[in-house]
Amino acid sequence: MTATEPAVGLRGAALSYGPRTLWDGLDLDVAPGEFLAVLGPNGSGKTSLLRVLLGMQELTAGSVRIAGEPARRGNDRIGYIPQQRTLEGTVTVRGSDLVGFGLDGHRWGVGWRGRRERKQRVDRALRAVDAAEYARMPLGLLSGGEQQRVRVAQALVGDPAVLLCDEPLLSLDLAHQRKVSSLIARQAEEAGAAVLFVTHEINPVLPLVDRVLYLVDGRFRIGTPDEVMNSATLSELFRTDVEVARVGGRLVVAGTDGAESHHVHEVDA
Ligand SMILES: Nc1ncnc2c1ncn2[C@@H]1O[C@H](COP(=O)(O)OP(=O)(O)OP(=O)(O)O)[C@@H](O)[C@H]1O
Numbered sequence: 212m213t214a215t216e217p218a219v220g221l222r223g224a225a226l227s228y229g230p231r232t233l234w235d236g237l238d239l240d241v242a243p244g245e246f247l248a249v250l251g252p253n254g255s256g257k258t259s260l261l262r263v264l265l266g267m268q269e270l271t272a273g274s275v276r277i278a279g280e281p282a283r284r285g286n287d288r289i290g291y292i293p294q295q296r297t298l299e300g301t302v303t304v305r306g307s308d309l310v311g312f313g314l315d316g317h318r319w320g321v322g323w324r325g326r327r328e329r330k331q332r333v334d335r336a337l338r339a340v341d342a343a344e345y346a347r348m349p350l351g352l353l354s355g356g357e358q359q360r361v362r363v364a365q366a367l368v369g370d371p372a373v374l375l376c377d378e379p380l381l382s383l384d385l386a387h388q389r390k391v392s393s394l395i396a397r398q399a400e401e402a403g404a405a406v407l408f409v410t411h412e413i414n415p416v417l418p419l420v421d422r423v424l425y426l427v428d429g430r431f432r433i434g435t436p437d438e439v440m441n442s443a444t445l446s447e448l449f450r451t452d453v454e455v456a457r458v459g460g461r462l463v464v465a466g467t468d469g470a471e472s473h474h475v476h477e478v479d480a
Pocket residue numbers: 228233251252253254255256257258259260
């Protein structure tokens with residue numbers, strides 16, 4: 212990747228499932244170090260966008276590049292925090308194993324020195340999310356939020372150039388929401404990662420957000436939070452009257468007929 216190359220580049224990108232178009236004509240460059248919030252109602256195609264970047268889903272039209280190369284599966288430049296799904300109690304993979312998968316494809320697995328360095332990195336990543344004690348525990352025995360912290364460690368352990376986060380704060384308590392948000396922000400600010408952060412609730416990360424991609428029913432808007440998160444733009448996007456107010460530095464969105472009711476459900480009160 213050169214200095215001028217975007218970390219993520221979509222050109223004329225479209226994704227349809229059968230007759231249903233999730234989005235079309237999407238041109239988006241995400242620069243190294245940029246934090247992009249991806250918003251939109253259920254089913255608007257936010258997770259599908261991340262799957263395209265992961266090389267798990269083909270575009271219907273257009274192109275996608277990651278750090279200057281076509282998107283492909285198993286790209287070790289990408290860290291991915293998937294949408295939370297609680298693992299069954301029968302899952303016996305240990306915390307340190309799951310985090311170690313985040314380094315697969317890297318050179319740390321080779322030789323005793325590599326193995327020692329690999330273990331150090333895994334331990335450091337687990338400590339960063341207060342999950343050191345889960346290193347040897349079967350993941351199925353951990354709570355949803357504890358599992359989530361291990362997934363965050365997995366996504367960050369490989370020092371990714373692109374960090375894809377699918378509702379990463381969902382099951383975390385307030386202290387861990389803050390911790391995980393700041394780890395993600397640090398990966399952007401200090402390591403220059405491009406962050407795509409899918410969320411139903413922008414407020415906990417609003418201070419970190421450079422731009423917003425808002426998807427609604429095949430339409431979308433891209434811009435700074437002020438450019439997108441205002442009554443005129445969201446009313447046009449939702450094709451109904453939407454009121455956006457700033458209250459004490461927080462955004463309150465009303466009038467999207469329940470589709471976006473999450474905006475008034477404050478998780479970071
Ligand atoms: N492989 C597939 N084949 C057909 N339809 C699919 C496929 N994957 C996703 N969809 C549909 O595409 C739509 C968008 O799904 P996606 O998971 O991207 O939405 P989302 O914006 O992430 O939603 P949510 O907020 O509920 O997580 C959904 O209606 C889903 O059923």
